[in-house]
Structure formats: C-alpha cells, structure tokens
Amino acid sequence: MAPAATEPGGGATWAQRPRGVPAAVPAPGVPLSFLGASALGLIATGVAWFVVAARAAHDVTADPVVAAVHLGVLATLAMGLLGALHQFVPVITGRPLRSTGAGYASCALWIAASWMLPLGIGLSAPAVTGLGGASAGIAVLVVSWNLWPALRVSGKGPAVTAMRWSLAGAVLTTYLGVAFVGDRQASWFALSARVDLAMGVLGMFTWLGTAYVGVASKLWPMFLLAHLESRARSVRASVWLVPVGAVVLAAGLIAALPVLADSGAVVLAAGLAAHLWALGAHVRRRRRARDLHLVFVLTSAASLLGGVALALGAAAIESAHPRAGRDLVAGAMALLGGWLLVAVVGHAHKVVPFIAWSLLRARGVIANPRGQALGFADLYSARWARVSYLTITGGVAALGLGLALASPPLTRLAGILLASTGAVVGVNLALGPWRVAHAAPVAAAASGSPDPAPTR
Ligand code: HEM
Numbered sequence: 001m002a003p004a005a006t007e008p009g010g011g012a013t014w015a016q017r018p019r020g021v022p023a024a025v026p027a028p029g030v031p032l033s034f035l036g037a038s039a040l041g042l043i044a045t046g047v048a049w050f051v052v053a054a055r056a057a058h059d060v061t062a063d064p065v066v067a068a069v070h071l072g073v074l075a076t077l078a079m080g081l082l083g084a085l086h087q088f089v090p091v092i093t094g095r096p097l098r099s100t101g102a103g104y105a106s107c108a109l110w111i112a113a114s115w116m117l118p119l120g121i122g123l124s125a126p127a128v129t130g131l132g133g134a135s136a137g138i139a140v141l142v143v144s145w146n147l148w149p150a151l152r153v154s155g156k157g158p159a160v161t162a163m164r165w166s167l168a169g170a171v172l173t174t175y176l177g178v179a180f181v182g183d184r185q186a187s188w189f190a191l192s193a194r195v196d197l198a199m200g201v202l203g204m205f206t207w208l209g210t211a212y213v214g215v216a217s218k219l220w221p222m223f224l225l226a227h228l229e230s231r232a233r234s235v236r237a238s239v240w241l242v243p244v245g246a247v248v249l250a251a252g253l254i255a256a257l258p259v260l261a262d263s264g265a266v267v268l269a270a271g272l273a274a275h276l277w278a279l280g281a282h283v284r285r286r287r288r289a290r291d292l293h294l295v296f297v298l299t300s301a302a303s304l305l306g307g308v309a310l311a312l313g314a315a316a317i318e319s320a321h322p323r324a325g326r327d328l329v330a331g332a333m334a335l336l337g338g339w340l341l342v343a344v345v346g347h348a349h350k351v352v353p354f355i356a357w358s359l360l361r362a363r364g365v366i367a368n369p370r371g372q373a374l375g376f377a378d379l380y381s382a383r384w385a386r387v388s389y390l391t392i393t394g395g396v397a398a399l400g401l402g403l404a405l406a407s408p409p410l411t412r413l414a415g416i417l418l419a420s421t422g423a424v425v426g427v428n429l430a431l432g433p434w435r436v437a438h439a440a441p442v443a444a445a446a447s448g449s450p451d452p453a454p455t456r
Helices: 029-058 063-093 100-122 126-151 158-186 193-224 233-254 258-285 292-317 322-362 382-404 408-439
Strands: 004-006 012-014
Touching: 012 100, 029 063, 029 100, 029 322, 029 382, 029 408, 063 100, 063 126, 063 158, 063 193, 063 322, 100 126, 100 158, 126 158, 158 193, 158 233, 193 233, 193 258, 193 292, 193 322, 233 258, 258 292, 292 322, 292 382, 322 382, 322 408, 382 408
Parallel strands: none
Antiparallel strands: 004 012
C-alpha cells in the first residue's frame, strides 16, 4: 500500500508520487484495489452465468438470474467505474480525495455489498441480502463524502458534470435497491416488472453509463491523440441528456406514465447519439495509428448499438409476444452492459499500466528488464491483451444472444468467456508490473532521476 499524505488545505494525496504526476492524484492502491476487485467480479459473473444458464432460458427474472445480473453490474462494472472515479475525479478537478482511508473503506464496503447482495438473492439467504444492501447504502455515502469536495469545483468542463450526475445516479440506484432489499425482507410493496426495469435504467445509464461518458471524454483525446475542443457540443450534450433522459424514463416506468417514459427514452437516445457522435469525431481526428484500444472502443460502441436495437425489437413485439419480448429485454440489458464492460476492459489496459508505471517510478524503478527506459508497453503482454479482446467480445455477444434466444449453451459459453477474461486481464495486468519490479535494476530514487518518456 503506497503511503498517502494529507495536504495542508485538507485532502489526501500520494506523498511519493514521481515528478510529472498531478499533485492531487490519489495513492495508487485506491484505484488499483477497485480495479483488481472488478477482475475478480468478472470471474464470479462468468461462473454465475454458467451455473444459471438453463434457469435463465426458462425465466430471466428468477432469483439466481437476478444474482448473476448483480455480480455483473455491481461486482464488476460498478467496481471498475468507482475505481475510475477515484482516480480521475482528483486528476481532472485538481482537488484530492478527502481521505485515502475512506477510499479503501469504500472499496471494502463495495466488495462486501456487491458479493453479499447477489449471493443472498441467489442462495435465498435474506440475512446475507440484507447485509449486502446495508453495505451498499453505507458505501455510496462514504464515496460521496470522499469525492464531493473535488466535485464541487467549478469551470472544469463536462467531465465533472458527468461525474456529479454519476454519483447522484449511484445514490439513487442504491437507495432504490435498498428499498427492494427491504421489500424482500418485509414485503413493503408489490414490486412490478416496470419498477425492476426502472432500476436497470437508472443504474445502467444515470450511474454507470454517465461515468463512462464523462471519463471517456478525458481519456479518448489522450489515448487516441485526438484533440477535440474540450467543451465540444456533442460532449456537453451527452453528459446532460444521458442521465436526465434515464431519470425521466425511470420516473415514467415507476409512475406507469407511458408519455413520460417515452419522452425520457427519446432524450436518452439523443444523449447516446451525442456520445457516439463525439466518439466518431475523436476517431476521425485521431493522430494515433489503429491499435487495440481503438478496436476495444469501437466494439464497445457496437455493443451499445446492438443493445438499443434489441430494446427497440422488444418494444415492438412485447404486447403480442410477452415472453419473447422479455427475453429480448434481457438480451438488450446484456449488450448495454457489454458497452461498458468492453470499454472498461479496453481502458484498463491503458490506465492500469499508467498507474503501475507511476508506482514503479516512485520506487526508483526506471528501466525495464532490458535496461531501457520503462514504458507502459513493458507492463503487460500485448498478446494476452488481444486474447482478452477476443474473450470479452465473444462473451458479451454470446450473453446477449443467449438471453435473447433463451439458449442455455450460448449463455454457458458466455460464462466461460467472461470468467476467462477476468482471469486473463487480472493476471496480465498484475504480472507485468510484478516482473518489472523484480527483474529491473533499481536505479536512483525517482526524485533525483530524470523522467524517461514512456515508450507508449
Ligand atoms: C448498476 C446498478 C444496478 C442495476 C443495473 C440493477 C438492475 C436490476 C434489474 C434489471 C433488476 C430486475 C431483475 C429481474 O427481475 O429480472 C434488479 C432487481 C433487484 N435489484 Fe438491482 N440493479 C442495480 C443495483 C442494485 C443495488 C445497488 C441494489 C441493492 C442495494 C440492488 C438490489 C436489487 C434487488 C433486491 C432486486 C430484486 C427485486 C425483486 O425482488 O424483484 N440493485 N436490479
């Protein structure tokens, strides 16, 4: 665990950060703990889909299936995106986390929540579900307390707007979830499928989707070398329309007001279109040659389009064929989750080496095992990164199709591919820095040494 410091003005920064790393950056252990836990969550998600495949083909709303859904959205996606927020909110705003300890505490609480809640639902253990719900409720409060001073900064552009919305979405979704958990224990209300879907919309778009939309607006220019005007209209539109559209759609579903739900869906669709438009502009203006990151990002966008197509298909056939419509909604949710999952896996191959590089430099490791300047490419295997691309893309496609077509073999295949991705990505991104740390000649302390430019 890297030591943290408390700034005189309040807030926790990384005391040993090497030269060139922004002053507000958190201790690397905080984002890395979230991201490592997210890889474990992906393994659990894959195992869960493998186990519940036959049940999902029979009834996508069965409890074991709800458990697999929540391992995916909470233990994998939310875990990874919360890690990204803990890294990027301080960097983008220039203001540190309030407390490093609270960063670790929220990671531990979120691990407890995101594993206990699904296990409790899947194994019909209400006490475990209740503990999971309580941990989730406390975790989002700790995260909000820790990030809020940084998010109050003004004039830092649309990415900060997106992160504020995302945090609000996290609180809304989690407390709706806490109410669902309470209902499971004490039958507070009759929970309809519409209200269940409202949770999916709030969680997927207002919380997780908006976090990605905001983080991507900062990462695409850097990783694609494409400098769009920082407040481009498409970016500004997406960070408002996606969360607002999702909130209105969810409200329409909860209140059973089709006009409100339809208006929300239109606004949400406009926001997603603006997000894709911004991606297109970055891709057209990029100065970096086509690489695996670009392929990940484009595949993630294709999954979003696939999810929207299945959702439209579901709306078209739902009244005539309710069962097929429900399966299509499940397939759509899987592909929409795939939009974020493929993006998280792709960006992890850039962000984790970046953090690990800083950590190694802070420990005085400035050369790779061949004695050349340490670069990001030394910190993971490009071949295994390509394998991860194939497994995650195959896993997301198989899950979307498996649920939409109610096909247990496809859903089982998805489980194997998703679990393999979690294992491959976790080992690849952890082993690279470990190898360098144990093989490289240890040079002078970073503070006194020149900063070699990363090779990539
Ligand atoms: C990104 C976040 C989330 C998403 C996308 C999401 C999605 C969903 C969906 C789609 C369902 C309906 C499943 C079905 O009936 O087939 C559902 C149910 C449920 N969710 Fe979530 N969820 C999220 C977060 C949470 C959180 C944070 C909690 C708890 C604190 C929670 C607790 C529950 C519970 C208990 C149910 C079952 C409700 C019932 O008894 O039918 N969810 N969720």
